[in-house]
Amino acid sequence: xxxxxxxxxxxxxxxxxxxxxxxxxxALVSLRFDMCESGAFxxxxxxxxxxxxxxxxxxxxxxxxxxxPDGLPRRAEDFHVTGFEKFRLADVGEPKAEQLISTGRVSAxxxxxxxxxxxxxxxxxxxAAVFCRAVSELKKNGELKESDFADENYEKHVCPxxxxxYPDEELKVCPNCMDKAKLVKRLAxxxxxxxxxxxxxxxxxxxxxxxxxxxxxxxxxxLYDDVLTNPASVAADVGRIVLLMVAVRVxxxxxxLVTGAASATVAAxxxxxxxxxxxxxxxxxxxxxxxxxxxxxxxxQVNSDSLTLYWFFCDGFPYLxxxxxxxxxxxxxxxxxxxxxxxxxxxxxxxxFLAFKYLFRIFDKLYAKRYSRRRSFNSLISDxxxxxxxxxxxxxxxxxxxxxxxxxxxxxxxxFDLENHIARVYPLLYYVLRIGSYVVWAFGGLQVMxxxxxxxxxxxxxxxxxFALIYGPIEQxxxxxxxxxxxxxxFQRLFEITDAQPEVREAEEPIxxxxxxxxxxxxxxxxxxxxxxxxxxxxxxxxxxxxxLGIVGKTGAGKSTLANLLTRLYDVKEGEVLIDGVNIKKxxxxxxxxxxxxxxxxxxxxxxxxxxxxRYARPEATREEVIEAAKTASAHDFIIKMPDGYDTRIGMGLxxxxxxxxxxxxxxxxILRDPRILILDEATAAMDTQxxxxxxxxxxxxxxxxxxVVIAHRLSTLRNADRLIALEDGKVAESGTAEELLKxxxxxxxxxxxxxxxxxxxxxx
Amino acid sequence: xxxxxxxxKITYLDPADxxxxxxxxxxxxxxxxxxxxxxxxxxxxxxxxxKQDVGRVWFHRCFPFETPDEYxxxxxxxxxxxxxxxxxxxxxxxAQKIIRGELERKYFCPVIxxxxxxxxxxxxxxxxxxxxRGPMEFSCSDxxxxxxxVGGGMLIITDVDGNRYRIDDYALLDRRxxxxxxxxx
Numbered sequence: 001x002x003x004x005x006x007x008x009x010x011x012x013x014x015x016x017x018x019x020x021x022x023x024x025x026x027a028l029v030s031l032r033f034d035m036c037e038s039g040a041f042x043x044x045x046x047x048x049x050x051x052x053x054x055x056x057x058x059x060x061x062x063x064x065x066x067x068x069p070d071g072l073p074r075r076a077e078d079f080h081v082t083g084f085e086k087f088r089l090a091d092v093g094e095p096k097a098e099q100l101i102s103t104g105r106v107s108a109x110x111x112x113x114x115x116x117x118x119x120x121x122x123x124x125x126x127x128a129a130v131f132c133r134a135v136s137e138l139k140k141n142g143e144l145k146e147s148d149f150a151d152e153n154y155e156k157h158v159c160p161x162x163x164x165x166y167p168d169e170e171l172k173v174c175p176n177c178m179d180k181a182k183l184v185k186r187l188a189x190x191x192x193x194x195x196x197x198x199x200x201x202x203x204x205x206x207x208x209x210x211x212x213x214x215x216x217x218x219x220x221x222x223l224y225d226d227v228l229t230n231p232a233s234v235a236a237d238v239g240r241i242v243l244l245m246v247a248v249r250v251x252x253x254x255x256x257l258v259t260g261a262a263s264a265t266v267a268a269x270x271x272x273x274x275x276x277x278x279x280x281x282x283x284x285x286x287x288x289x290x291x292x293x294x295x296x297x298x299x300x301q302v303n304s305d306s307l308t309l310y311w312f313f314c315d316g317f318p319y320l321x322x323x324x325x326x327x328x329x330x331x332x333x334x335x336x337x338x339x340x341x342x343x344x345x346x347x348x349x350x351x352x353f354l355a356f357k358y359l360f361r362i363f364d365k366l367y368a369k370r371y372s373r374r375r376s377f378n379s380l381i382s383d384x385x386x387x388x389x390x391x392x393x394x395x396x397x398x399x400x401x402x403x404x405x406x407x408x409x410x411x412x413x414x415x416f417d418l419e420n421h422i423a424r425v426y427p428l429l430y431y432v433l434r435i436g437s438y439v440v441w442a443f444g445g446l447q448v449m450x451x452x453x454x455x456x457x458x459x460x461x462x463x464x465x466x467f468a469l470i471y472g473p474i475e476q477x478x479x480x481x482x483x484x485x486x487x488x489x490x491f492q493r494l495f496e497i498t499d500a501q502p503e504v505r506e507a508e509e510p511i512x513x514x515x516x517x518x519x520x521x522x523x524x525x526x527x528x529x530x531x532x533x534x535x536x537x538x539x540x541x542x543x544x545x546x547x548x549l550g551i552v553g554k555t556g557a558g559k560s561t562l563a564n565l566l567t568r569l570y571d572v573k574e575g576e577v578l579i580d581g582v583n584i585k586k587x588x589x590x591x592x593x594x595x596x597x598x599x600x601x602x603x604x605x606x607x608x609x610x611x612x613x614x615r616y617a618r619p620e621a622t623r624e625e626v627i628e629a630a631k632t633a634s635a636h637d638f639i640i641k642m643p644d645g646y647d648t649r650i651g652m653g654l655x656x657x658x659x660x661x662x663x664x665x666x667x668x669x670x671i672l673r674d675p676r677i678l679i680l681d682e683a684t685a686a687m688d689t690q691x692x693x694x695x696x697x698x699x700x701x702x703x704x705x706x707x708x709v710v711i712a713h714r715l716s717t718l719r720n721a722d723r724l725i726a727l728e729d730g731k732v733a734e735s736g737t738a739e740e741l742l743k744x745x746x747x748x749x750x751x752x753x754x755x756x757x758x759x760x761x762x763x764x765x
Numbered sequence: 766x767x768x769x770x771x772x773x774k775i776t777y778l779d780p781a782d783x784x785x786x787x788x789x790x791x792x793x794x795x796x797x798x799x800x801x802x803x804x805x806x807x808x809x810x811x812x813x814x815x816k817q818d819v820g821r822v823w824f825h826r827c828f829p830f831e832t833p834d835e836y837x838x839x840x841x842x843x844x845x846x847x848x849x850x851x852x853x854x855x856x857x858x859x860a861q862k863i864i865r866g867e868l869e870r871k872y873f874c875p876v877i878x879x880x881x882x883x884x885x886x887x888x889x890x891x892x893x894x895x896x897x898r899g900p901m902e903f904s905c906s907d908x909x910x911x912x913x914x915v916g917g918g919m920l921i922i923t924d925v926d927g928n929r930y931r932i933d934d935y936a937l938l939d940r941r942x943x944x945x946x947x948x949x950x
Contacts, residue, residue: 101873102929
């Protein structure tokens with residue numbers, strides 16, 4: 001038999017197993033766990049052989065052992081064993097992984113009593129599941145199939161570059177292998193599409209900077225020096241000089257207009273693109289992603305982060321470029337005009353930049369804090385507003401107001417903290433910067449008086465004007481920290497979403513069944529939302545095309561999970577689900593969605609008219625078809641009672657339908673879809689018996705030649721089912737026709753009796 | 766009916782009439798006056814009470830954070846409640862040891878004494894902490910949501926794998942550690 005699953009086992013441990021008379025080479029499964037028997041952290045190794053397994057517990061210690069030939073230090077590992085035990089497969093019952101609060105333990109029945117085999121922390125829960133599965137396979141079949149253990153998803157939980165685990169399994173992003181520079185580089189890629197505008201903007205910036213340089217020259221050197229030294233020639237040219245000044249101003253204005261227009265276009269386009277990308281990625285993610293996150297938080301993410309991006313492209317980036325160019329030009333001019341004076345001027349600049357770097361860190365944190373507070377504040381608002389009915393019915397308005405007040409205060413405090421820092425830090429900083437200008441006045445003045453280095457009064461004035469031109473960019477560069485850190489935070493979150501890899505993925509080479517008839521088969525399917533807590537455990541059944549299968553069982557038996565698996569909202573962990581003989585993992589999404597429609601207990605109607613909601617399933621459906629579908633679903637009658645009929649606008653904040661009405665609309669939606677396979681998951685639970693009967697009759701027509709899976713508590717709902725299965729704790733407890741099940745006197749019989757008795761107590765039979 | 770408390774009865778274990786012992790496999794076992802479960806579906810009334818040895822039992826704290834020693838549910842293999850322990854301290858010492866031992870194993874959770882490093886990259890945070898079980902490193906995906914405030918100053922931090930760490934009172938952390946986590950509170 002071949003080895004099927006191996007964790008990394010240190011050589012010293014392998015040596016230890018060998019010294020205990022075992023052959024590690026023969027191990028089918030080798031696993032590493034991180035806890036010891038006492039429940040303390042330690043190192044525990046388990047090897048499974050064809051006839052038994054061995055557990056070694058202890059501590060690995062490392063010590064330095066000289067150098068390797070390549071100069072790197074050599075590490076010697078030692079395994080200090082605290083416990084070793086061998087188990088014969090025949091003596092051990094089926095092992096169970098018991099998930100405790102944050103750790104777990106695997107136990108099995110040995111000699112009539114349960115006992116712990118080994119402990120593990122949640123980091124190793126997958127290993128524990130592998131062990132249990134392998135032992136039970138081995139006991140049942142005497143062998144292990146490699147394919148059952150090649151869990152491709154598990155492999156992909158590790159970053160291929162650095163080998164570390166992804167922090168989030170749904171988002172396959174490795175933060176270690178992705179740095180901020182890359183982040184910006186990726187953003188720059190977004191820019192490439194808008195080359196034309198960028199070039200326009202760049203030219204415009206250069207012009208702005210150049211014009212900015214000319215103005216001080218005209219204003220100071222010409223006006224002061226020339227007027228002072230040669231008034232007559234200036235008087236003759238006064239018209240031209242004024243004209244020149246006006247032209248410069250107008251030119252600057254025109255350039256500014258072009259810049260504004262270009263940057264607005266780019267920003268709008270990029271924001272649109274980004275929003276679209278985020279939304280598309282989000283919709284592609286599997287359902288598991290959403291159940292793990294608050295919708296309010298996601299909403300803030302999509303809205304505010306793309307807004308931040310807008311500011312980045314519209315305000316931040318153009319100014320950054322402009323300022324860098326302007327700074328470079330001004331500095332160059334100043335140094336060519338008066339080297340000594342320029343050097344004096346820039347004495348304070350390094351100091352400023354050191355402070356700048358330090359501030360960058362502080363503000364980064366403050367902005368992140370404000371964001372998180374706002375986010376949790378927004379979550380609270382959406383939470384309370386959605387649950388307003390409950391708030392009011394328990395008259396908890398005051399408490400909610402208090403909670404709101406507290407959160408709002410937290411958000412305000414974070415904002416205050418930030419603004420407070422800004423208000424205190426920046427004026428100080430600018431003051432430091434301004435010391436430079438006093439230096440210019442002092443030394444420049446001296447130079448003018450001594451006429452050193454050809455310094456004139458006009459040139460000094462121009463110099464001071466240039467100096468003011470540095471303030472601008474540097475001041476703005478300081479401002480840049482604000483949006484820069486805000487933006488970086490936003491980008492991080494954005495890419496976090498756009499980089500997410502959906503757990504449920506479409507097959508690369510999808511297969512379309514040749515003869516789509518709608519036969520469904522579950523083959524030994526197991527599924528768990530959380531590892532080691534199986535919701536579905538080895539379920540097999542088949543529904544021949546055109547027949548109806550009823551599924552009964554207690555709440556939490558896994559009925560709805562079966563529906564989720566058939567629609568591929570989640571993927572099965574073991575076994576396979578087949579439609580027309582093809583594994584649904586191999587079907588193209590479009591085909592699967594087209595073949596299977598589900599009416600579930602949770603109905604969701606979008607904001608819009610009833611017509612739009614019914615047509616959601618098939619936008620090109622005609623009005624007649626919509627009415628027919630509504631009639632079939634017994635929805636027509638209540639719809640025409642509404643003033644606006646099918647055009648009645650429903651949804652949050654508009655007309656609210658009752659639970660039963662919503663269900664009928666969603667049934668109409670499914671009917672319009674005309675799928676080959678229809679799943680009714682407690683679809684009629686919120687209706688009165690009479691309406692349900694009406695729908696039942698309609699559904700009879702609908703389900704006649706259609707594969708239907710009906711999940712229900714009420715047995716009356718299932719009276720047309722060709723076959724029934726009763727689920728219990730994720731397993732098929734019994735299956736057969738209603739008569740057969742009644743004869744078996746099992747779960748179905750008991751349910752039947754209970755419901756019959758319930759009717760008896762109110763005097764009906 | 767004056768009070769809804771009449772509708773359901775909480776069965777408390779009588780410390781004087783209950784015997785906790787260790788099963789051969791090392792798990793807690795119990796002999797006491799307990800309900801005799803039949804088949805759920807056929808049961809209409811409360812199951813009859815009977816003095817019996819039910820073998821291995823499971824524990825679950827009702828209020829794990831606020832009153833870890835009180836209101837402990839005693840369950841059977843399928844998660845049905847036999848009875849409730851009102852307060853562990855009411856039981857004889859031997860029984861307390863068995864119950865506490867099992868609870869400690871189940872609610873295993875290192876207590877963070879100080880945070881030596883907390884870095885965030887791309888929304889994930891990387892923690893280096895000192896705990897009562899030695900230095901540990903772990904990472905959280907959605908940091909804000911990974912930290913749960915559970916009354917008072919207690920924080921429960923859940924890492925990417927679902928392992929938990931506890932901070933008994935964040936106000937009592939040293940200044941540097943507090944500064945590091947402050948952002949996420």
